[in-house]
Amino acid sequence: MDFAFTDDQLVLGSTVRQVLAEHCPARAVREAGRTGERLPGWPQLARIGMFGMLVAERHDGLGLRLADTILAFEEAGRAALPGPVVETAVIAPGLLPDDLQDRLVKGSLRVSVRLGDQVYAPDADLADLLIVEHDGAIHVLSSDEVRLTPQPGVDPVRRLFSVAAKASRGDSSRGDGVRSRAQAVPVLRAATVAVAAQLIGLARHLLEASVAHAKTRTQFGAPIGSFQAVKHQLADVAIAIDFAAPHVYAAAVAISDGQGETDNLRAAKAAGEADILRAVSAAKAAAGEAAALAARAALQVHGAIGYTEELDLRLWLARVWSLTSAYGDTALHRARLRAAILGDPELRRHP
Amino acid sequence: MNLEFTRAEQDFRAYVRGWLAEHVPARLPSMDTAGGFAAHRDWERRLAGARLSVVSWPHCYGGRAASLIEWLIFEEEYWAAGAPARLGQNGIFLLAPALFAHGTTAQQDRFLPRMACGDDIWAQAWSEPEAGSDLASVRARAERVDGGWRLHGQKTWSSRASYADWAFGLFRSDPAATRHHGLTYFLFPLDQVDVRPIAQLDGRHGFAELFLDGVFVPDDQVLGAPGEGWRIAMATTSSERGLTLRSPGRFMATADRLVRLARTLDPDPVLADEIARAWLDAEAYRLHTYHAVAAGADLGPAASMGKVFWSELDVRMHTLALRLLGERGLLDAAAPDAPDSGAWLHGYLFSLAGPIYAGTNEIQRTIIAERVLGLPR
Numbered sequence: 001m002d003f004a005f006t007d008d009q010l011v012l013g014s015t016v017r018q019v020l021a022e023h024c025p026a027r028a029v030r031e032a033g034r035t036g037e038r039l040p041g042w043p044q045l046a047r048i049g050m051f052g053m054l055v056a057e058r059h060d061g062l063g064l065r066l067a068d069t070i071l072a073f074e075e076a077g078r079a080a081l082p083g084p085v086v087e088t089a090v091i092a093p094g095l096l097p098d099d100l101q102d103r104l105v106k107g108s109l110r111v112s113v114r115l116g117d118q119v120y121a122p123d124a125d126l127a128d129l130l131i132v133e134h135d136g137a138i139h140v141l142s143s144d145e146v147r148l149t150p151q152p153g154v155d156p157v158r159r160l161f162s163v164a165a166k167a168s169r170g171d172s173s174r175g176d177g178v179r180s181r182a183q184a185v186p187v188l189r190a191a192t193v194a195v196a197a198q199l200i201g202l203a204r205h206l207l208e209a210s211v212a213h214a215k216t217r218t219q220f221g222a223p224i225g226s227f228q229a230v231k232h233q234l235a236d237v238a239i240a241i242d243f244a245a246p247h248v249y250a251a252a253v254a255i256s257d258g259q260g261e262t263d264n265l266r267a268a269k270a271a272g273e274a275d276i277l278r279a280v281s282a283a284k285a286a287a288g289e290a291a292a293l294a295a296r297a298a299l300q301v302h303g304a305i306g307y308t309e310e311l312d313l314r315l316w317l318a319r320v321w322s323l324t325s326a327y328g329d330t331a332l333h334r335a336r337l338r339a340a341i342l343g344d345p346e347l348r349r350h351p
Numbered sequence: 352m353n354l355e356f357t358r359a360e361q362d363f364r365a366y367v368r369g370w371l372a373e374h375v376p377a378r379l380p381s382m383d384t385a386g387g388f389a390a391h392r393d394w395e396r397r398l399a400g401a402r403l404s405v406v407s408w409p410h411c412y413g414g415r416a417a418s419l420i421e422w423l424i425f426e427e428e429y430w431a432a433g434a435p436a437r438l439g440q441n442g443i444f445l446l447a448p449a450l451f452a453h454g455t456t457a458q459q460d461r462f463l464p465r466m467a468c469g470d471d472i473w474a475q476a477w478s479e480p481e482a483g484s485d486l487a488s489v490r491a492r493a494e495r496v497d498g499g500w501r502l503h504g505q506k507t508w509s510s511r512a513s514y515a516d517w518a519f520g521l522f523r524s525d526p527a528a529t530r531h532h533g534l535t536y537f538l539f540p541l542d543q544v545d546v547r548p549i550a551q552l553d554g555r556h557g558f559a560e561l562f563l564d565g566v567f568v569p570d571d572q573v574l575g576a577p578g579e580g581w582r583i584a585m586a587t588t589s590s591e592r593g594l595t596l597r598s599p600g601r602f603m604a605t606a607d608r609l610v611r612l613a614r615t616l617d618p619d620p621v622l623a624d625e626i627a628r629a630w631l632d633a634e635a636y637r638l639h640t641y642h643a644v645a646a647g648a649d650l651g652p653a654a655s656m657g658k659v660f661w662s663e664l665d666v667r668m669h670t671l672a673l674r675l676l677g678e679r680g681l682l683d684a685a686a687p688d689a690p691d692s693g694a695w696l697h698g699y700l701f702s703l704a705g706p707i708y709a710g711t712n713e714i715q716r717t718i719i720a721e722r723v724l725g726l727p728r
Contacts, residue, residue: 001356001420003638004645009352067352211724226727228713231720238719239656246638247631253354282631334624341627342613349603349634351354 001351003249005071012053013071019044020079026312032082033156033315038126039083039110046107050085054093054190059101061093065256066190070249073194077201080319082157084123086194087113087131094187095131095138095179112161116188117328120160124148132163138179141165155318186255189280192327193251196287200248202320203241203287203294209313210234210294210301217303230301237294244290251276251283254350275350278340281333288324288333295320354641356424363417364424370401371432378692379435383555388472388514391438395469405443405467412459413467419644426600427637431607441511442466442473446519449536453575453583462538474512474541476520476561477584479505484714486521487531487581491563493522499569500524502537505562508708512559513548515541521580534580538572539563553700597661597705599637605668605698606633612695616675626675629668636661652722655715662705662712669699 005013024041032038045051053069055061069089076085092104092111103109112127114120115138121130125148130141149162211234214225224230254271271279295317299306306313324330341347356364374397380387398404399413407422408414417425437443443466450459465471482488491504502522512518517540525533543566548556575583606629613626636657643650650657672695673680684693706712720726 001360001641002353002645003641004647005352207724211726214726223727225720228717231724231726232713232716234724234726235656235659235716235719238724239660242653242656243632243635243639243660246642247635249352249642250354250638253352257354282634286631286635334627337631338620338623338627341610341630342618342623345614347610349637351356 003246003253006068009068009071012069013075015048016045016050016072016075017078019048020075020081024079024081026080026315029080029082029157029315030312041079041081042083042107042110045081049105051089051107051109052093052105054090055101055105056093059098059105061101061105066090066193067249067252067256070194070197070252073197074201074204074248077198077319077323078205080157080202080205080316082123083126084110084112086191086198087111087122087127090191090194091115091131091187092129094190095184096129096140100129100140114163115184117332118326119162120151121148121163122158122160122322122326124161124163125150125159130163132165133181133184134165136181138181138184139165153322155322157315158319158322186258188327189276190255192280192284193248193255195323195327196248196251196283199284199287199291199320199323200241200245202316202323203237203244203291206291206294206298206313206316206320207234207237207241209316210237210298213302224301233297233301237290237297240290240293244286247279247286248283251279254279271350274340274344274346278337279350281328281336281340284328285330285333285337288330291320292324292330356420360420360424363421364428367403367425367428368432370403371428371434374401375432375434378694381555382436382438382511383513383551383557385514388438391435392469392472394435395437395439395472399468404439404469405447408447408463408467412463420641423598423600423637423640423644426598427603428600430600430604433604438472438511439466439469441475441515442471442517445475446473446538449519449574449583449586452586453536453579455571457571458538458574471517472511472515474509474515474518474559476506476509476512476518478508480507483508484711486584487534489521489523489534491520491522492526493524493535493537493568494565495524496567499567500535500537500573501565501567502539502563503565505560507549507560508558509546509561510558510708512541512546512561513556517541518544518561519574521584524577524580528578531581533578534584535577536574536580536583537568538574539566539568543567552703553697597658597665599633599640599661602633602636602661602664602668605665606630609668609672612672612675618675622671622674625667626671629664629671632660632664633668636664652718655710655718656723658709659706659712659715659719662702665702665705666699669695669702673699 020041023044028040032040049062050072052061053064057063088111091113100109110127111129111131112121112124113131115133124130128143130146132139132141145166147164147166151160151162153160214230215223217224254276257271298313302313305311379390382388382391395404402413402415405414406417406425409416450462477486479489479491481490491506493500493502506520519538521534522537523533524535545562546559548559551557609626610630676690676695679688679690680695682689682693683696721728
């Protein structure tokens with residue numbers, strides 16, 4: 001049992017963190033929500049291999065497993081990185097045909113999706129390709145084959161779109177791009193866990209920002225962070241994050257145990273289907289709730305200035321709200337967990 | 352990063368599970384009665400006979416030199432098997448880490464083997480009427496005399512003291528010093544101490560007041576150097592708040608029992624949701640612990656996060672069980688209709704102490720805010 005990150009896994013996380021600190025600062029996130037550069041940091045992330053992490057080595061990707069990369073997604077969340085990062089880096093390698101994989105690795109292909117329970121495609125206006133579920137089949141469509149209708153909402157950066165196929169397109173312009181819905185299931189689980197990791201990263205940033213504000217904002221002649229009511233709120237946020245993150249890491253491991261390896265020993269050790277389903281929903285629900293608590297406390301600790309358009313805080317709050325409802329909101333995952341835990345007479349812990 | 356037990360870890364688990372399946376007794380009477388105390392002491396001796404009372408200790412003191420992961424496995428199996436509460440817990444989990452770190456070889460040889468086999472059961476003597484959460488305001492004092500010290504004063508909320516053999520605690524050895532200065536860590540037998548049991552919320556006598564009126568303690572029963580007591584005690588209290596007091600296994604076992612209970616009673620979706628959540632929170636504590644152990648970090652003040660988490664989870668799980676059981680859940684062991692012989696009720700009352708003992712959760716949240724997050728005092 002060694003449930004700690006390896007040096008390689010830690011290095012990947014810290015590299016992504018450094019790149020984003022330099023190339024995707026808060027003001028860049030803000031610009032992405034207006035009319036500025038919509039994909040700050042993406043060229044630099046492509047250079048360090050972010051979009052080929054989960055692409056197989058035979059396509060010149062890094063061939064990593066989700067657990068190896070989970071800290072990279074946590075860092076993407078911490079920076080509130082704009083753009084369809086999970087869709088491009090997690091879903092596309094699992095569903096795009098072989099001849100497109102090398103473009104993913106180079107970072108020259110951006111992908112949005114509308115799969116499973118999704119109603120809208122996130123960041124679809126930035127995508128070259130859309131992976132869309134329709135009539136039980138999965139279609140890969142280029143951006144000029146679809147009509148996008150913007151559905152503006154709370155998050156100015158992660159924008160949502162309705163997707164309709166243009167009448168002129170063929171049955172599927174890329175016959176080899178059609179996948180069955182079943183193939184999307186494991187890919188969507190991996191995406192859900194990657195989004196959960198982003199939520200953990202967002203929550204960590206919100207806690208740090210709240211602590212920083214509480215140390216410097218003075219009222220009644222003292223920093224507000226010296227008041228117990230503020231301290232205890234932030235302590236509760238720290239606890240929530242600390243006990244949600246292991247669910248996310250364990251889900252990434254459970255998914256990874258089933259990736260790529262086929263020998264019998266590995267199969268015997270690997271998490272079963274029920275373990276994976278439960279771990280994925282636990283990760284998303286716990287991370288979503290921790291992030292929601294961090295967001296709520298951050299706003300309260302910042303006070304009126306937090307409730308303004310002016311402060312960057314609102315960008316992180318909005319991302320928490322939008323990612324909490326992405327890939328199954330907390331209620332949906334809690335319902336699945338109810339069924340998985342109370343309805344499964346074979347319930348056991350993994351491992 | 353993996354979640355796979357090694358072959359050796361799996362073998363260890365299988366051995367422990369097999370031994371417990373064969374030896375765990377039917378429910379023992381409460382350890383806070385004279386008869387129950389003796390029965391629990393006997394159980395400690397049987398554990399020790401199988402070298403299972405202190406698995407993480409070195410072989411020379413009765414242990415198996417088990418790794419932290421193996422110790423967690425032992426705990427998971429122990430509580431899953433429904434084995435008795437550990438009478439020797441205060442000594443084994445709270446005093447022993449301090450003895451290993453700060454005791455002389457002579458002290459270790461003298462105290463550890465007897466602790467391991469239940470010959471000496473230890474009580475803690477930290478709190479005083481005016482020193483609860485604010486432990487540094489200890490008033491009980493140690494007076495220097497020829498060859499040792501004489502202890503004076505009052506201790507309270509001393510767990511297990513009603514029937515225990517020895518106690519460990521802090522006394523002010525330098526009358527001129529204040530707060531955490533001038534405190535010394537003493538080990539003293541309880542036979543010369545006036546012990547007055549206190550009836551608890553659950554009607555039992557799990558803790559007691561201690562009145563010391565010049566009890567003589569020789570120099571070789573001082574742990575560490577005189578005046579160093581605070582530092583040594585803090586090492587112990589971080590064990591208390593952290594892993595060693597309440598390992599995940601205990602809460603995993605409660606969560607599993609709660610889910611089994613819920614399945615028989617078909618709860619409404621609101622209760623079902625909270626029960627599933629509690630089961631997952633026990634899982635979170637387990638994963639969190641595996642992660643922390645593998646990362647090898649000294650928990651330090653982060654141990655406070657675990658303490659708040661498990662103590663509130665424990666209250667929540669027992670509250671849910673009582674909500675599932677309705678009026679029957681409030682019947683105690685004497686009632687013919689009591690479910691599970693009143694175990695959920697007793698567990699509930701015991702769980703209510705969790706957010707209070709080992710430093711109240713308010714103190715823990717303040718420690719987290721100041722020493723983990725770095726907020727100003």
